[in-house]
Amino acid sequence: MLMSVAVMLFISLLKGDLVNGCPSSCSCYDTIVDCSRRNFDEIPHTDISSTTTILYLNGNKLVTLPEGLFSSNTNLERLDLDTNTLVTLPEGLFSNNTKLKTLYLGQNKLVTLPEGLFSSNTNLEELYLYENKLVTLPEGLFSSNTKLERLDLYTNTLVTLPEGLFSNNTKLKTLYLGQNKLVTLPEGLFFSNTNLEELYMRRNQFNCCLMIDFKEWASNQTNLVYRGTCTGLNTTIDILDFNMTGCIIPGWSLWFNSSCSVTCGDGVIMKTRTCDNPPPSDDGLKCVGSRTETSLCNLEKCPESCRHSKKGSNNKSVDNLDNKPGKKLRKLKAMNQKRMDKFNWK
Template structure:
């Protein structure tokens, strides 16, 4: 019973003590919660970034508000800020240079901001944050072309791009991302994940590609690359082929058949229409090198072709006194 009494006393004491440690003393942050150097302003109806945030702030959480615009001076004077979360806002504009003051920022969360209408503008602003190690851009209307703006963020360790309209990833996009260990591409429009988006080997430990229309037999280079990354890489996802869905970790490419397109053979040697000089010749080719298979395409073009042919020069006529004579050579035989 004594122990129960002590436990009740402790529980009743915690809210008061915890509440006192969370009070923000800055008037502009009166609705926010401050814990040491971290500021939490969640779900309080903010329409803009609060002013007068302490310059010692290391974490700023503004989730679940109605912020529509990030101004160029919104984060001015926050050189120590390491984490910024803007989840579930209605951001439609980010002014040039808005993130330029965040020299220490290593984690940025802009996910679930379903009202974002300027993904290119968002990514352009992010390109200045070369110290980022964690970036979450879930549901930000990012396209395949927009992704190229991330190529300079080579310090990233954890990147989440779920619920975006990404149909392909440019080869080499993640080359040189030597610290990237967690990549999530869940519920995009990807039909294939190619090994050529990475270096030959990476330190990638988690690759999440669930809920994509991935076609297994179009990813042969990925399946060749994957064993070189195991056993450290955990892949979560499925692919589709042969009217079934397969765990991407166990798909066997030996079941795949690949269309072989027909190819032309070499041209035959033409027969020229003349015995000397320039004439016309016909040459032929066949469509069997190799023949098409597994619904491969047949050759396009003609089986025959007329070309100019050039043989040795014909003999020149012999000219004498303005007239042309055929040049003849006579052999004089001695008389008997």
């Protein structure tokens, strides 16, 4: 008898009959809500209890999420949104989830992330963003996540990373950056990450001669397990094994200033330089920056004779005062002179 009651109670819990705030078609137990693999294309967020600590929404067909979807779920510690078709996320989507420790956003179609998306998640320890279509990341995206220990950005299309992206993540232990389109890394990117134990950067497009700063940092990390290769001087090799002495880092020549574009009045000066100090080598590196710059120049006021220079056989001036604009200008000058004479007389 007791056994049958226990079985009925267990089945009832799985169905969510005894759990307040359990959405239909989901399974709930205690403070865990499992809505995974239900083919949902939207979530009835009013049905998710505010006491929920673990919420599974993975394996559905979610394309967008409404603003404030999780605003009442202030006790969330684990949220799984993996394997949907999310393209964008609303700004402030997780702003009320300050207890969140683990967040899965992998295997979606995210191209960009809102600036400050994780700014309220100060207790976040694990963040998974793998297998999306991220091209860039906002500056300071992880600056508030000082407890972050594991970050997965594997298999995106990242071309560059912002300077100081991980500067506040001093507890970071595992970082996946593999299978992106990174050619180089910002100088000092991992300077603050002395607790990093695993760093995976395979299947990028790293140029060996642009990884000198990283190699110097990585060679001083005694607890680091590292995976990553680069290409340079016609060879592909582990970054840490590449001999950087063969790299030629091209530089700019001194600026050459042109003369002012006019002989009087306002004009423009163009500065040019060439990438030949030293010139690029066969590794394909180029000088960073612009080849030209422009600035304004102002010479002495043009003399009156320049503005009334003769032109053609009819001796018509450029600023012919006999045409309509010239007559108007002459009339204004006369009116101004009359006012000045009246003022001087007084």
